Amino acid sequence: MARVKLEAINKFYGKSHIVKDFNLDIADGEFIVFLGPSGCGKSTTLRMIAGLEDITSGSVFIGDRLVNNVEAADRNLAMVFQSYALYPHMTVYENISFALRIAGLAKAEIDEKVRRVAAMLELSEFLNRKPSQLSGGQRQRVAMGRAMVRNPELFLFDEPLSNLDTKLRAQMREELKSIHQQLKTTTIYVTHDQIEAMTLADRIVIMRNGVIEQVGTPTDVFLHPVNTFVAGFIGSPAMNFFEATVGEQAGQYFVEKGPIRIPVPRKLWPKVSPGKVVTAGIRPSDIGVGAKGQDQRGFLPSKVLATEIHGAEVLVKAQAGESAFNFHVPLTQRPELGRTLDCSFELDALHLFDKQNGQSLANTL
Amino acid sequence: MITNAARLDRIDHAKRLVQKIFLVILMGLSIVAALITVFPFIWSAILATHDRSTIFGAGIPLFIGDHLGENYAKLMEMLPFWQAMANSFFIAAMGTSVSLIFCSLGGYAFGVYNFKGKNALFSFMLATMMIPPVVGLIPFYLIVKMLGLLDTLTSVWLPFTATPFGIFLVRQYVVSSIPKELLEAAKLDGAGELRTYWSVVLPLLKPSLATLGIVQFVFFWNNFLTPLIALNSREKYVVTLALRSIQNNPNAPWGAVMLGTTIAILPLLVFYMFASKKIIAGLTSGAVKS
Numbered sequence: 001m002a003r004v005k006l007e008a009i010n011k012f013y014g015k016s017h018i019v020k021d022f023n024l025d026i027a028d029g030e031f032i033v034f035l036g037p038s039g040c041g042k043s044t045t046l047r048m049i050a051g052l053e054d055i056t057s058g059s060v061f062i063g064d065r066l067v068n069n070v071e072a073a074d075r076n077l078a079m080v081f082q083s084y085a086l087y088p089h090m091t092v093y094e095n096i097s098f099a100l101r102i103a104g105l106a107k108a109e110i111d112e113k114v115r116r117v118a119a120m121l122e123l124s125e126f127l128n129r130k131p132s133q134l135s136g137g138q139r140q141r142v143a144m145g146r147a148m149v150r151n152p153e154l155f156l157f158d159e160p161l162s163n164l165d166t167k168l169r170a171q172m173r174e175e176l177k178s179i180h181q182q183l184k185t186t187t188i189y190v191t192h193d194q195i196e197a198m199t200l201a202d203r204i205v206i207m208r209n210g211v212i213e214q215v216g217t218p219t220d221v222f223l224h225p226v227n228t229f230v231a232g233f234i235g236s237p238a239m240n241f242f243e244a245t246v247g248e249q250a251g252q253y254f255v256e257k258g259p260i261r262i263p264v265p266r267k268l269w270p271k272v273s274p275g276k277v278v279t280a281g282i283r284p285s286d287i288g289v290g291a292k293g294q295d296q297r298g299f300l301p302s303k304v305l306a307t308e309i310h311g312a313e314v315l316v317k318a319q320a321g322e323s324a325f326n327f328h329v330p331l332t333q334r335p336e337l338g339r340t341l342d343c344s345f346e347l348d349a350l351h352l353f354d355k356q357n358g359q360s361l362a363n364t365l
Numbered sequence: 366m367i368t369n370a371a372r373l374d375r376i377d378h379a380k381r382l383v384q385k386i387f388l389v390i391l392m393g394l395s396i397v398a399a400l401i402t403v404f405p406f407i408w409s410a411i412l413a414t415h416d417r418s419t420i421f422g423a424g425i426p427l428f429i430g431d432h433l434g435e436n437y438a439k440l441m442e443m444l445p446f447w448q449a450m451a452n453s454f455f456i457a458a459m460g461t462s463v464s465l466i467f468c469s470l471g472g473y474a475f476g477v478y479n480f481k482g483k484n485a486l487f488s489f490m491l492a493t494m495m496i497p498p499v500v501g502l503i504p505f506y507l508i509v510k511m512l513g514l515l516d517t518l519t520s521v522w523l524p525f526t527a528t529p530f531g532i533f534l535v536r537q538y539v540v541s542s543i544p545k546e547l548l549e550a551a552k553l554d555g556a557g558e559l560r561t562y563w564s565v566v567l568p569l570l571k572p573s574l575a576t577l578g579i580v581q582f583v584f585f586w587n588n589f590l591t592p593l594i595a596l597n598s599r600e601k602y603v604v605t606l607a608l609r610s611i612q613n614n615p616n617a618p619w620g621a622v623m624l625g626t627t628i629a630i631l632p633l634l635v636f637y638m639f640a641s642k643k644i645i646a647g648l649t650s651g652a653v654k655s
Contacts, residue, residue: 050553072549073553081546098551098554099553103555
């Protein structure tokens with residue numbers, strides 16, 4: 001296990017600036033997830049930590065050791081690739097034991113380690129099979145076994161579950177979580193799947209265009225997004241946004257747009273002034289139907305445009321004035337198209353962002 | 366009155382008939398082409414059973430004669446035939462084995478590593494494939510002489526072991542079939558460059574090496590020009606050179622020559638029978654996504 005420290009990491013490919021001034025301190029035994037859309041630089045950062053990619057500038061520390069000029073093989077880390085990268089001509093046993101054989105360990109020791117890891121990953125009965133004779137989930141486990149058997153200081157995962165179907169992915173997520181809880185090895189995991197990030201991470205690093213947008217626990221990034229990008233990226237369906245103008249009446253602030261008029265939570269009053277244009281955001285999960293007349297709630301009189309059944313819940317696509325909103329209702333309460341619903345939400349669930357730079361007003365308090 | 370369905374049926378039937386006729390014509394043409402290709406081999410095998418007088422007599426003998434034993438005795442008398450066969454086998458085996466090592470290393474380097482001048486070097490190497498081999502004969506002779514390899518078997522296999530075609534074939538296979546992640550995984554597992562090549566890359570190159578092996582074996586076995594220039598002693602002769610040497614006699618025993626030719630073809634024929642599928646697989650690998 002090891003602490004990992006990334007200081008002012010930059011990566012250029014020719015003139016393209018791929019990773020920009022990346023700073024991060026990862027605690028010993030922590031499970032960190034790099035999350036972001038394709039091309040945001042998360043895999044490049046991971047590969048720089050692995051030693052598979054040169055660092056243009058900055059420093060990578062694993063433990064107390066500066067590893068910028070240390071060969072990948074000598075960094076004492078293991079990586080699981082998206083395509084698993086299993087050696088197709090070797091059996092499961094040979095795949096798992098490859099690194100140990102290179103390290104020159106005694107046969108008996110190799111055998112003991114391979115069988116222990118195989119038992120842990122329920123691969124014991126497949127040790128003599130070639131990767132082509134295994135299912136996707138089994139191959140994934142072999143790739144993990146190959147990483148685990150070396151007992152590295154650091155695990156790196158590069159979108160390891162993206163080739164699996166939804167059901168298997170959920171199962172492998174659980175297995176990964178339980179393995180991490182057993183081994184407590186520092187882990188850096190790259191994904192573009194927010195469910196993977198939310199379920200696995202101790203902390204999530206959300207990236208865009210090579211820049212860290214926010215670092216925080218899953219709860220943190222969901223409840224307190226620092227800007228519109230994070231707010232829109234985390235959560236499914238995405239947060240509802242609309243532009244609104246701040247108004248004042250009888251010493252109380254509110255944001256309004258057309259028929260929408262929502263009181264601004266008191267904690268945000270220092271950050272608003274009458275006439276200021278802001279981006280307001282409400283998560284679909286925070287919107288409910290009814291509760292009209294109650295205090296401390298925002299109201300969205302919404303006309304139902306479309307509905308989508310998502311199992312036990314129905315996604316309602318509605319419109320309030322000129323603004324479109326999505327929210328969920330139970331399947332049994334699927335509304336008719338064209339009907340107007342009295343939607344409301346807790347005022348604390350209202351997010352306000354600066355329209356110019358997209359930063360959360362709550363964050364700049 | 367003909368219904369629409371019946372009309373469609375008739376059109377369908379006519380279409381199938383045209384298709385069938387086309388197939389029969391195609392098959393007929395293929396059979397004729399195959400016969401034209403195979404005929405010289407069969408004919409040389411038939412001629413191996415005839416003596417000079419029947420061969421040059423009236424008409425083409427297309428039946429099996431009764432001079433096989435006589436021709437064999439003459440072949441043995443005029444030539445160290447089996448010695449030549451052994452020499453051919455030696456140079457083909459050595460040349461092929463060393464080719465596989467050199468070409469796989471070269472192809473792997475061009476496929477995986479980035480170095481200055483890589484593209485220029487690769488293009489230059491490919492350009493050498495356009496030069497007719499005959500043009501290189503004199504430089505070949507001078508180099509072999511300078512190295513003191515004249516009249517040695519080494520001179521007819523060593524200079525042809527790093528071939529542009531072989532390097533190109535392996536390079537294409539490496540690019541299309543060996544994922545970069547596999548090499549990175551080996552690197553992270555602690556494998557050095559040579560270990561990665563030996564334990565990870567080489568086993569995966571098998572299909573392309575099988576193809577290259579067959580192509581090279583056939584090349585070395587059939588090679589005539591370079592042995593003609595480099596080899597002088599009769600005991601160093603390869604089979605192509607040995608058979609050519611007795612054709613210069615005014616009364617060349619064509620039956621014996623044909624017998625020698627037929628025997629010389631047999632190893633290749635056996636090789637082909639077992640490996641033809643591999644050749645096709647190797648040449649087309651990477652062309653389609655598996």
